[in-house]
Amino acid sequence: MGQKPRSRSSTIRAQQLDAHMPTLATTCRQIREQLGLSRTRAYDRHHVSNSYLAEIETGGSIPSFDILEQMIEGYRVGPLMARHILELRTAAVGIEPTAMLRRTVTTDPTLRFHLQDLERRGVHAALIDPMWNVLVSNESFRAVTPGLEDIVSIPEWMFSAHARELFLHWPSQAAHAAASIRALLGRYRDSEQARILLRNLSRNEDFMTYWTSGITVAYGRDISDLMHANDPITGEPASFSLTISNATQAETVHLITLIRRPLSGPPPSTSAPEENADTPVHDADVDAADIAARQPISSMESGTKSAPIPVDSSDHQPLPALTHEPTYPVIVGAQALGKSRRWYMQQLRTGRLPGHKAGRSWFLTAADIAAALNVTGRAAVAAPGRAAGTSVTSERTYRGSGRPRDRRRPIPPQSSRGPSAR
Template identity: 45%
Template sequence: MTSDPEHRRSPGSRHALPPRVPTIGNTVRRIRDERGYTRDYAAVMLLKISRSYLRDIERGRRIPGADLLELIILGYRLDSTLARHLRELRVAAVALDPTAVLARAVTGNPVLIAHLQSLNQRGELAAYIDPVWNVLACNEKFREATPGLERTGSIPVWMFSTHTKPILTDRPYELAYATASIRAITGCFRNAEQTRAVFHHLGPDTEFRATWSEDVRVVYGRDPSALMHAIHPVTGLPVTYSLTITSQSESVLLLILSPSPSPEDATSRETDG
């Protein structure tokens, strides 16, 4: 990779593009901007195509073929998650039923609702969600720990709301993670009404716009060892959650937040013992 300044923009000259539903065109453009490549250098030296062809791809006028897409992945030195993201964007979007339809299917299934109640009795926060992270049904402990979420039912929108400021201990990290997740999820389901709703609500949000423009990172899922640290809104005590998501069907996921003792609680028990 060359370091010749003629082939790179200075950081201050890069375009801070507003949040948009990911497409193959605007994502290739964002990655090139983030890498600092000029269009001439990227097209001619890295991809061996004309500048106008790359411009047409970035503006959504052309869809790169499979071979060219792999050349973009190689030439821009993308990691496996960004490579997966571009491959998903090149093919047709995955269809998704409206949230209301999915919610009726979940709430009308007594087995699923009984499972939520069982998890509640075990002290676990649980919710059935659609792939764009809209809550379809949840148990009482989940509802108790997420004040304000019921207003939109959208976890991404709730994450950037004022409701999470007193709750999330490491809020900047969680918002950056949420943004990377939103990028992956909405790219896959880019034609769904849920995706349009996310960008309708979050597009004007200053905090989301700033986080969106920081990088082009994409994440799929969450390692259960990546704990979420919070303050419980009812007890006011620190709590740590392990987050897991499992697929119940193509359109319904089960989100579980398993609380673990805070360091203060563990120390207190050791002292009592």
């Protein structure tokens, strides 16, 4: 006899087993599996041995930043997923309790005045904590987000019936929300807010559908990436631009703004985030030449400091830009110059090229990459042609032996001074 079909509740309980907090081990495994690679075949991409990769993916070993960069380069993940991986390698960021942050903002007259000023300008605005719990908002923000005042959590609200009715094409917004939640949980994974959010969302079948359909991550959204919804105030469809920026020097409170625009049409129809076996992480991969040519506007990117919210009593002066510059792993800069990651790292350590260091890891901004192109006098180029999943340095061989080099034990280039000790 055939097996009895699962009930709806049992299906949700089974899905809940996959709603785990993001970790470095599980993320590395998910990327490899989504590429359809065994650990043995993955070695051809990043030259991390089968046994050591198994230790990394099961949490038995924490890889060095150099090994992690090899894996990022070998799997060819995008800059946003690379950032997510590096954040999982570093210590989780702590968050003050939401109730404490709410008391802080409600007793700060400057922050309250700024929300009122934005209200007069026709800007829907709210102050939120790092996990996107609403601390306080102006009246127009509450009007265009029905139901959020009771739910409090924006991530949970995005998977509520209120959001389904509000957005003209809710699936695309849900996919982006799930990707953003993955990034938030990775960065603040040890906080009480993160545990509560994951526990609550695990009971939501819609969320679980998007959460288990891929491993995409997102950090904020471009200001040009408009959301299309039925405006509850006017009752007519409209488009909204969203920005998120730091509201305090401590970066514990963020300002979220929504600006209404004429309807520009809903996005193309997508029911869920799609993944490709060869490029598993669709996180807005950036072409190296494009990075040097422009600095994209993005919101809520770490690595930059923001001044406190400016207070301006004029009703006519333009609002200041509330954006942050995105950051990229070193490999993106290396590809822009047509160089290896090792060469680029040497230039950063000696100060020949600009960059930013967080702990033991280096990051680049679009301005850094553009400056590097100017310093070296090179035009932005695509990564040189080579075998899939390999880099310039990984194609070197052991001193003419014909064997691929093991990226766990890199061999320094030959020079007149002889090999250097590592």
